[in-house]
Amino acid sequence: MNRIFLASPHMSQQGYEQEYVQEAFDTNWIAPLGKNVNSFEDELAHMVGIQHAAALSSGTAAIHLALKAVGVEKDDIVFVQSLTFSATVNPIIYQHAKPVFIDSAPGDWNMDPEKLREAFKKYKPKAVIVVHLYGLSARIDEIKAICEEHNVPLIEDAAESLGTIYKDQWTGTYGDYGIYSFNGNKIITTSGGGMLVSDNKEGIDKARFWATQAREQAVHYQHEDIGYNYRLSNVLAGIGRGQLKVLEDRVEKKREIFNRYVEGFKDIEEITFIKERDNERANYWLSAIILESDKVTPVIIMDALSKENIESRPIWKPMHMQPVFEQYDAIGGEVSEAYFEKGLCLPSDTKMTDEEQDKVIEIIKALWS
Numbered sequence: 001m002n003r004i005f006l007a008s009p010h011m012s013q014q015g016y017e018q019e020y021v022q023e024a025f026d027t028n029w030i031a032p033l034g035k036n037v038n039s040f041e042d043e044l045a046h047m048v049g050i051q052h053a054a055a056l057s058s059g060t061a062a063i064h065l066a067l068k069a070v071g072v073e074k075d076d077i078v079f080v081q082s083l084t085f086s087a088t089v090n091p092i093i094y095q096h097a098k099p100v101f102i103d104s105a106p107g108d109w110n111m112d113p114e115k116l117r118e119a120f121k122k123y124k125p126k127a128v129i130v131v132h133l134y135g136l137s138a139r140i141d142e143i144k145a146i147c148e149e150h151n152v153p154l155i156e157d158a159a160e161s162l163g164t165i166y167k168d169q170w171t172g173t174y175g176d177y178g179i180y181s182f183n184g185n186k187i188i189t190t191s192g193g194g195m196l197v198s199d200n201k202e203g204i205d206k207a208r209f210w211a212t213q214a215r216e217q218a219v220h221y222q223h224e225d226i227g228y229n230y231r232l233s234n235v236l237a238g239i240g241r242g243q244l245k246v247l248e249d250r251v252e253k254k255r256e257i258f259n260r261y262v263e264g265f266k267d268i269e270e271i272t273f274i275k276e277r278d279n280e281r282a283n284y285w286l287s288a289i290i291l292e293s294d295k296v297t298p299v300i301i302m303d304a305l306s307k308e309n310i311e312s313r314p315i316w317k318p319m320h321m322q323p324v325f326e327q328y329d330a331i332g333g334e335v336s337e338a339y340f341e342k343g344l345c346l347p348s349d350t351k352m353t354d355e356e357q358d359k360v361i362e363i364i365k366a367l368w369s
């Protein structure tokens with residue numbers, strides 16, 4: 001019996017990725033940089049509706065360079081959503097800056113604008129990082145307005161939300177900088193990779209410079225700044241170009257999966273969902289449920305699915321609860337703590353068949369009978 005995954009790489013049926021990778025081989029552009037890298041940047045920027053993009057080795061690298069681009073340095077404060085993956089926060093520490101964790105809004109995975117306002121009464125941050133968790137847009141217009149009011153740059157971690165559109169604008173393009181991830185579990189993948197996007201040309205140029213070891217324009221390898229080896233390889237960018245061509249198909253399938261779960265559990269009141277808002281087209285990267293039951297806990301469901309070789313996962317454990325970040329301040333925390341306690345991510349693999357998904361639904365429903 002095949003394992004049913006949460007999310008796994010899904011290459012195009014047409015073989016687009018292999019054509020671009022073959023082109024890299026045929027022209028011997030196996031080194032980082034080359035036509036696929038430039039085209040991947042242009043094609044993604046065009047698709048999401050932004051001026052500039054830099055292809056990088058990971059989404060984490062993109063967050064790191066976004067922080068550098070907005071000038072985050074030692075001892076600066078950075079406001080960051082608590083309910084997220086650790087990769088959102090680690091680059092703050094790479095810069096020797098200090099995170100302050102902001103809780104989620106009730107009924108929303110993402111940053112609470114009220115809690116953000118509260119945080120601004122206490123601190124003067126150098127940047128704010130908001131996340132669009134599981135492919136659902138944060139209350140981005142409110143959050144952007146608050147940042148503008150305080151004249152603080154906004155970075156959008158859209159690692160999980162490529163393809164999510166809110167009020168006719170792609171998530172990742174609202175902030176001063178946005179980042180996407182092409183890790184193996186994301187909606188499209190290059191096996192590993194990321195993208196930093198912005199309308200700020202100078203910022204993106206600077207990011208490319210840092211990402212290629214901060215080499216000054218001189219034949220003798222002149223260095224006046226610390227650099228990183230953060231560029232995406234031309235081979236992997238070829239996979240990315242092919243994957244971009246099927247992004248819409250993947251979004252459609254993710255949405256279908258989410259809607260089938262909603263329909264499948266409609267008779268079980270103790271299972272609820274966080275859904276897209278008006279004027280939103282969520283990519284529903286992972287379908288997640290919230291359990292309001294004393295009897296059926298996330299662990300019970302995870303065990304039942306695991307016995308049938310089906311993968312599921314708890315909601316991200318909030319960053320303010322993580323031992324590694326315990327010395328940092330948090331504004332609120334109860335909302336994300338409750339999500340962690342009651343939430344569960346269900347298989348959302350775009351290669352999953354309807355029959356396989358029906359099986360997942362039946363196993364879970366049986367726990368109530």
Ligand SMILES: *Cc1c(COP(=O)(O)O)cnc(C)c1O
Nearest residue numbers: 058059060085087088159181183
């Ligand atoms: C995956 C992910 C990242 C990191 O992306 P990588 O490409 O794996 O470095 C950052 N933030 C969030 C919310 C993610 O889910």
